[in-house]
Amino acid sequence: MSTPQTSALRLRRPDDWHLHLRDGDEMGAVLPFTSARFARAIVMPNLKPPVITTELALAYHRRICSRLPAGAAFQPLMTLYLTDRTDPAEVDRARESGRIFGFKLYPAGATTHAESGVTDVRRVDRVLERMSEARMVLQVHGEATDPSVDIFDREAHFIDAVLAPLAQRHSRLRIVLEHITTAHAVRFVRGARPGIAATITPQHLLLNRNALFAGGIRPHHYCLPVLKSEADREALVAAAVSGDARFFLGTDSAPHSRGAKEAACGCAGVFSAHAAIELYAEAFEAAGRLEALEGFASKFGADFYGLPRNTDEITLRQEPWRVPDAYPFGPGELVPLRAGETIAWRIVP
Ligand code: DOR
Ligand code: ZN
Numbered sequence: 001m002s003t004p005q006t007s008a009l010r011l012r013r014p015d016d017w018h019l020h021l022r023d024g025d026e027m028g029a030v031l032p033f034t035s036a037r038f039a040r041a042i043v044m045p046n047l048k049p050p051v052i053t054t055e056l057a058l059a060y061h062r063r064i065c066s067r068l069p070a071g072a073a074f075q076p077l078m079t080l081y082l083t084d085r086t087d088p089a090e091v092d093r094a095r096e097s098g099r100i101f102g103f104k105l106y107p108a109g110a111t112t113h114a115e116s117g118v119t120d121v122r123r124v125d126r127v128l129e130r131m132s133e134a135r136m137v138l139q140v141h142g143e144a145t146d147p148s149v150d151i152f153d154r155e156a157h158f159i160d161a162v163l164a165p166l167a168q169r170h171s172r173l174r175i176v177l178e179h180i181t182t183a184h185a186v187r188f189v190r191g192a193r194p195g196i197a198a199t200i201t202p203q204h205l206l207l208n209r210n211a212l213f214a215g216g217i218r219p220h221h222y223c224l225p226v227l228k229s230e231a232d233r234e235a236l237v238a239a240a241v242s243g244d245a246r247f248f249l250g251t252d253s254a255p256h257s258r259g260a261k262e263a264a265c266g267c268a269g270v271f272s273a274h275a276a277i278e279l280y281a282e283a284f285e286a287a288g289r290l291e292a293l294e295g296f297a298s299k300f301g302a303d304f305y306g307l308p309r310n311t312d313e314i315t316l317r318q319e320p321w322r323v324p325d326a327y328p329f330g331p332g333e334l335v336p337l338r339a340g341e342t343i344a345w346r347i348v349p
Pocket of ligand 1: 046111141223224254255268269
């Protein structure tokens, strides 16, 4: 009989710097997973309709807090959805609210609920100028929207054609390139001026694009930006475990109902909140760099956002458990990453 392993890992409580919580009962279903692990999360504004004003963000913040499990100390950090028509004065309103920490740039049409996004970044130059002055963070979905650009090249194309010039034009703007997926993005961040960082998801550390087609089409591995090559995955792992403070945790956990994923035109999004820190622990352990997890998960993001690091701790234990086939999700259910399979780490309540 094999002896169960009991190796434990104590970690300063982590934060999730990129999260989709949705709204209503669906939010109620997923929020406890995040609040059990993370102290704070940047909550994406791509609701329908999008969260484009301070007033809407504050109302969303109240709805999130009203759904928190009793006793949870979780703090939602809000961000506003940039549109071609965002008023530069919104930056001041957002900053004064004390609850809004950035603006999210979705190139129009790039991903889920990005229809109202920015059609040309030049149109938001005045907003970005105001953000630089107010020291607000720009969070970027970095993909080209020209349908003639190969889907696997959209991140690199966007970086070269849009992001690099934008970062030069706004030389003091703090920018997070969200959910990076390529070696090209890693090189861009490493070579960039100060004030530029990137988040990395668990699925992009653990999977390459073969996972989309393993024995058949796998809609639950489809997200945007789409999974990339093994060489890209290796570059992301190297960046995440390097201890370079410009790379930090952002799950991009993005729940969709089973029906919306298992469809002729399935939605983009991988749900990982049920085991987010556990999955990162696996990726860091596989790289032999568990000791680098705390910086990536619990320090670098807070430092970049100019927020205090958390002071309490969580404990992970090396003890395999089986992920359920599905979790309830409003009127439907959702299929989590690793559904029906095993995860090597467990969070100790
Ligand atoms: O896969 C994704 N899902 N990528 C995004 O950028 C949006 C997200 C969502 O909201 O479902
Ligand atoms: Zn996202």
